[in-house]
Amino acid sequence: MSEASLNYAQTWKKPHFIKSSLLRYLIYVGTVTYFFLAIYTMDVNWTRVAEGIPRGADMISKFFPPDLSDSRGVILDGILESIWMAVISTIGGVLLSIPIGLGAARNLAPTWVYLFCRSIIAVSRTFPEVILAIFAVKFFGFGPFAGFIALAIGTIGFWAKLLAEDIENMSKSQAEAVRATGATWLQWINYAIQPQVLPRMIGLSLYRLDINFRESAVVGIVGAGGIGAHLLTSVQRYEYATTATILFSIIAIVITLEYSSGYLRKWVQ
Amino acid sequence: MPTIETTQGPLWRRRTPLKQWLIWGGWLVGLCIAVYAWQLISEKTIWMFVWDAPRQMSDIGERMIPPDWSYMPKLWRPVWDTLNIATIGTAIAMCLAVPIAFLAAHNTTPHKSVRAVMLFIIVATRSVNSLIWALLLVVIVGPGVLAGTIAIGIRSIGGCAKLIYESIEEIDPKQVEAIKATGGSRAQQMVYGILPQVLPTIAGVGVFRWDINVRGSTILGIVGAGGIGIQLSASINVLAWTQVTTILIVILGTVFLSEYISAKVRGAII
Amino acid sequence: MLRLENLSKRYKTGDLALNNVTLEIPDGQLVALIGPSGAGKSTLIRCVNRLVDATTGTIHLGEREINGLSNRDLRRARRRMGMIFQEYALVERLTVMENVLSGRLGYVNFWQSLFRKYPKENVREAYRLLDRVDLMHMVDKRADELSGGQRQRVGICRALIQDPELLLVDEPTASLDPKTSRQIMRLIRELCEERGLAAIINIHDVALAQMFSERVVGLKLGEIVYDGTPGGLTPEVLTEIYGEEDWEKTIEKVEDDDDVLDEGEMA
Numbered sequence: 001m002s003e004a005s006l007n008y009a010q011t012w013k014k015p016h017f018i019k020s021s022l023l024r025y026l027i028y029v030g031t032v033t034y035f036f037l038a039i040y041t042m043d044v045n046w047t048r049v050a051e052g053i054p055r056g057a058d059m060i061s062k063f064f065p066p067d068l069s070d071s072r073g074v075i076l077d078g079i080l081e082s083i084w085m086a087v088i089s090t091i092g093g094v095l096l097s098i099p100i101g102l103g104a105a106r107n108l109a110p111t112w113v114y115l116f117c118r119s120i121i122a123v124s125r126t127f128p129e130v131i132l133a134i135f136a137v138k139f140f141g142f143g144p145f146a147g148f149i150a151l152a153i154g155t156i157g158f159w160a161k162l163l164a165e166d167i168e169n170m171s172k173s174q175a176e177a178v179r180a181t182g183a184t185w186l187q188w189i190n191y192a193i194q195p196q197v198l199p200r201m202i203g204l205s206l207y208r209l210d211i212n213f214r215e216s217a218v219v220g221i222v223g224a225g226g227i228g229a230h231l232l233t234s235v236q237r238y239e240y241a242t243t244a245t246i247l248f249s250i251i252a253i254v255i256t257l258e259y260s261s262g263y264l265r266k267w268v269q
Numbered sequence: 270m271p272t273i274e275t276t277q278g279p280l281w282r283r284r285t286p287l288k289q290w291l292i293w294g295g296w297l298v299g300l301c302i303a304v305y306a307w308q309l310i311s312e313k314t315i316w317m318f319v320w321d322a323p324r325q326m327s328d329i330g331e332r333m334i335p336p337d338w339s340y341m342p343k344l345w346r347p348v349w350d351t352l353n354i355a356t357i358g359t360a361i362a363m364c365l366a367v368p369i370a371f372l373a374a375h376n377t378t379p380h381k382s383v384r385a386v387m388l389f390i391i392v393a394t395r396s397v398n399s400l401i402w403a404l405l406l407v408v409i410v411g412p413g414v415l416a417g418t419i420a421i422g423i424r425s426i427g428g429c430a431k432l433i434y435e436s437i438e439e440i441d442p443k444q445v446e447a448i449k450a451t452g453g454s455r456a457q458q459m460v461y462g463i464l465p466q467v468l469p470t471i472a473g474v475g476v477f478r479w480d481i482n483v484r485g486s487t488i489l490g491i492v493g494a495g496g497i498g499i500q501l502s503a504s505i506n507v508l509a510w511t512q513v514t515t516i517l518i519v520i521l522g523t524v525f526l527s528e529y530i531s532a533k534v535r536g537a538i539i
Numbered sequence: 540m541l542r543l544e545n546l547s548k549r550y551k552t553g554d555l556a557l558n559n560v561t562l563e564i565p566d567g568q569l570v571a572l573i574g575p576s577g578a579g580k581s582t583l584i585r586c587v588n589r590l591v592d593a594t595t596g597t598i599h600l601g602e603r604e605i606n607g608l609s610n611r612d613l614r615r616a617r618r619r620m621g622m623i624f625q626e627y628a629l630v631e632r633l634t635v636m637e638n639v640l641s642g643r644l645g646y647v648n649f650w651q652s653l654f655r656k657y658p659k660e661n662v663r664e665a666y667r668l669l670d671r672v673d674l675m676h677m678v679d680k681r682a683d684e685l686s687g688g689q690r691q692r693v694g695i696c697r698a699l700i701q702d703p704e705l706l707l708v709d710e711p712t713a714s715l716d717p718k719t720s721r722q723i724m725r726l727i728r729e730l731c732e733e734r735g736l737a738a739i740i741n742i743h744d745v746a747l748a749q750m751f752s753e754r755v756v757g758l759k760l761g762e763i764v765y766d767g768t769p770g771g772l773t774p775e776v777l778t779e780i781y782g783e784e785d786w787e788k789t790i791e792k793v794e795d796d797d798d799v800l801d802e803g804e805m806a
Contacts, residue, residue, distance in 0.1 A: 008662075008663045008667050008670070009662065010660075010662050010663050011659065012636055012640075012657075012678075013655070014637065014679075035360075038356065039357070041349070041350075041353070042353065042357075042418070043414060044413065044415045045411055045413065048410065048411035049411065049415070052409045052410045053409070056408070059405070059409065080309075081309070081313070084306040084309045084310065085306075087306045088303060088306040088307055091299075091302075091306075126484070126521050126525070127484075128485060128487060130491065131488060131501070131517075131520075134505060138329060139322045139326050140314075140318055140319050141314075141318030143313050143314050144310045144313050144314065145314035148310055214398050215398065217398060218400045221400065221404075225310075231401065231404070232404065235404055243405075250396055250397060251392065251393050253396075254392065443624065443626060444628055444631065446624075447622070447624055447694075448630070448641060449590065450590060450617060450620075450622040450707075451621075451641060451645055451701055452616075452618030452644060452645020452646075452701070453614070453641070453644035453645060453652075454644075454649065460649075460652065461633070461637075461644065465630050465631075466631070
């Protein structure tokens with residue numbers, strides 16, 4: 001703190017997030033070029049779009065009021081089918097995920113088991129449920145069973161991975177302490193692993209139920225049961241009032257699921 | 270962990286009797302739901318097909334090997350389209366999701382009614398799968414990449430805004446209070462107090478969503494909304510199984526790539 | 540400089556945090572505010588710059604009455620008062636320099652602050668202050684990379700760059716170890732003397748209060764029960780403020796430590 005310190009700088013600039021200016025410029029230029037190319041190669045038929053806007057407005061106006069008549073009870077049937085499909089897929093998927101998740105945890109499983117389980121998870125995660133549903137329909141026939149298979153496999157990809165990660169991140173000292181008492185492997189799982197991962201996994205199951213319901217509403221488009229098929233036909237037949245009913249029902253159910261899952265989660269915690 | 274006093278001294282039980290009954294009850298209810306749901310699905314299943322499945326699987330499986338590599342050149346354009354649908358869709362969605370999130374968070378919203386409207390928009394756009402949006406958009410703007418991009422955009426608004434507004438609500442209010450104490454205006458409190466805390470999350474959410482969208486964009490072609498889904502749908506319809514294998518491999522590669530990029534970028538942002 | 544008249548604060552829950560507090564602080568005086576938890580010390584400080592609004596009473600900063608000010612005028616009033624917080628309250632993800640410059644937010648418009656284009660004098664003053672507190676080498680580091688004592692020093696710079704007339708200090712040493720606490724308190728006192736600043740320092744450590752202030756105000760259950768010199772803090776007075784305790788030991792310690800005071804680097 002000397003008196004000669006009278007000459008202080010008068011300007012200051014914040015250092016950039018990306019320190020290397022070469023890298024920074026490359027990223028800027030690359031991003032701009034990419035967006036330019038992407039938009040340029042987007043094949044848009046503007047006349048079709050122009051024609052389509054009034055058609056779209058017409059469609060949306062037909063949404064209100066939604067057609068609640070549901071003369072043959074088909075819609076209600078389809079929605080219930082979607083709900084139950086989601087429920088059973090989540091339950092089945094979680095049950096299957098428990099052994100696979102345990103096997104996919106580095107600190108738990110021998111290497112070959114670990115690799116095997118991890119590949120199952122990778123494959124079931126990579127493909128969207130709709131693609132799984134297409135194949136399920138080919139193998140198991142049309143109907144909700146195919147949807148159940150597709151969603152259950154999708155659930156495994158999601159749940160088992162997160163379970164494995166949770167186990168790998170768990171507190172080592174707690175696990176050690178239980179092991180030191182001389183517990184068997186199963187007891188160890190029950191006392192050391194389960195209490196640490198259970199709360200979060202329950203929350204994740206409810207989240208997955210939500211996802212599965214949303215997926216169950218679309219797999220019908222490829223024939224795997226649920227409300228999706230009816231949705232598709234209602235659009236193809238221009239029965240937009242019915243489309244609206246289905247859409248609003250889906251939204252309403254998802255909102256209900258979210259609220260109840262939030263409530264349930266608090267109760268479990 | 271409840272202790273009960275008995276005549277022989279205190280007795281320990283893991284849970285109170287009430288809680289124990291509730292938990293047993295819960296399991297029972299769960300079991301009933303599972304059985305009921307299974308019944309319903311069972312009724313609608315043609316079990317003959319299910320038992321036939323292994324035969325079907327091996328049959329189709331044989332036809333899928335080896336993959337038709339000659340089909341690859343036809344796939345580059347669809348892959349490019351798929352990536353663009355995902356990227357541009359996510360970009361549009363993020364531009365909208367950030368302001369919506371700020372209007373929805375209870376500590377930055379101007380008014381309760383605004384918050385309610387925003388929360389509704391978020392739930393509504395999140396509830397409906399992008400495939401459904403794509404279906405409707407193909408009717409409006411015609412088949413092609415535009416429909417797919419808008420569909421991904423709409424769906425992602427809800428997905429991104431939800432994560433962002435949750436993080437806005439979790440900021441440390443003391444940092445904002447300090448800016449207020451220096452005489453900063455509301456806008457300055459936002460820029461200096463709130464924004465630095467949420468910016469990393471916003472970037473992370475964008476990349477996370479992009480990764481998910483790449484996966485989602487692969488199927489939009491099934492309803493005609495562009496991307497590799499068109500090829501997939503077409504090849505399956507004509508039962509060209511070796512082509513299907515090639516397409517699946519390409520999808521696998523694309524998703525792996527996007528996951529890798531996503532993990533790397535998010536690692537750098539934190 | 541600061542005049543509080545009949546200040547009372549009753550929270551919605553019914554708690555009476557401040558009960559008819561009247562206090563006057565002349566220019567350049569350093570006042571320590573002591574009292575048990577819940578006595579209303581934090582509330583008092585926050586009422587002065589209206590982070591908390593008092594229920595009744597008036598506050599005068601210099602000639603201006605602060606109570607009824609509009610938002611814009613309140614901003615102007617706030618920039619005349621520098622606040623230092625218990626847990627530093629720095630914006631963690633911004634750099635040290637940005638945190639210090641944010642003290643000038645009350646003086647620059649939104650666009651200048653957004654693009655970090657502060658007037659030259661401000662930047663110079665920022666560097667000068669950082670040099671004064673020995674943090675020149677940390678200018679571009681992110682705030683969350685600093686230690687507690689360093690962060691508090693950045694907080695001090697932020698308060699001082701406002702060129703305030705009054706310092707409001709809320710438990711500056713609560714999160715710091717004893718040695719760093721002393722260094723921070725000494726720094727605050729020196730800076731106040733250099734600039735002729737008045738200051739109210741809310742502090743729970745009686746020994747530190749006695750060591751560094753010229754006037755001590757004791758608050759109990761929202762009322763002032765002591766207002767005088769540090770030397771007047773006899774065990775009886777302390778018992779009245781805090782309740783039964785062996786106060787002899789606390790006070791004696793202060794005299795012994797005098798010799799240790801003048802050593803040590805900044806943490």
